[in-house]
Amino acid sequence: MANILVAEDEKDIRDLINFTLMFAGHTVTLAANGQEAYDLALAADPKPDLIMMDVRMPRLTGYEACRQMKEVDELKPIPVVFLSAKGQDEEIQVGKEVGAVDYILKPFAPDELTRRIQEILQKVGAD
DSSP states (O other): OOEEEEEOSOHHHHHHHHHHHHHTTOEEEEESSHHHHHHHHHHOSSOOSEEEEESSOSSSOHHHHHHHHTTSTTTTTSOEEEEESOOOHHHHHHHHHTTEEEEEESSOOHHHHHHHHHHHHHHHTOO
């Protein structure tokens, strides 16, 4: 299964995602903000197969963290998926512009999250 880095500032949501992905067999690393996600991704060995980030987080937003990650050669190929309660077209467009491969809207059911992550991993060839 995949090694997934999850950045979410809401502890309850972060815990739910962690439990859901671990139950599905993935290895999960957790970050509470965009800066921590960037730092963990940079330091990780091996690198994550997928990075999931909330859009609105302290220190660095998901967009800012993604933009910075895509400037680093060793992080550039890692697919990024945004999680957000805001699903307006312009939000999704900004996410794609900074390098995201997909966008998952909150709230989501755990089985829906598992299914979507599996589809994304298959699409990017990480699983």
